Amino acid sequence: MGASNSTLHDSAPVTFSQDLVDTLADNAASPSPSPARQNTIDTQIRARIQAELEHLRAEDQAVRDQIQAALEKENLDRERTMAGDPDSVKTSPALLADLEEVRAKVDRFHARRDLSEYPALRETSEALVACYKNNLATPLDCWQQVDKFKASVAEIEKEHIKSLQ
Structure with a gap:
């Protein structure tokens, strides 16, 4: 098969x-x-x-x-x-405290820049700035205002040193 x-x-x-x-x-x-x-x-x-x-x-x-x-x-x-x-x-309250400290420092810095206590310095500073603006091409012409400004600063420094002693 x-x-x-x-x-x-x-x-x-x-x-x-x-x-x-x-x-x-x-x-x-x-x-x-x-x-x-x-x-x-x-x-x-x-x-x-x-x-x-x-x-x-x-x-x-x-x-x-x-x-x-x-x-x-x-x-x-x-x-x-x-x-x-x-x-x-740092947590949020700590960061806020740091921020307040920085703000206080900025405020103290701006308070120091205030010339209201020293009118002579403010006047000589404004006169110097005005002279520079009027004499853009010849800023050396402002030597007299520079000398007056330096003298004002020297006076304020002397007063400050006397106040510390």
């Missing part, structure tokens, strides 16, 4: 219709699939592309989250080192 070779002998020649031969030849000549098959392939490709895009977006978001966390840690570490004590970061 099955050990003998069976042979099939057909004595009639096999012939195909010309339409079948033409259809097979057209299909062999054009390697593109049918429109229905092409739709299926396109749908599968779009689905794969969409899945890959979602995967890449998720990876991108994960990387962004890691970068954000690293930057926050770096900023916190920098703030701690700037505060001097690595275990404490």
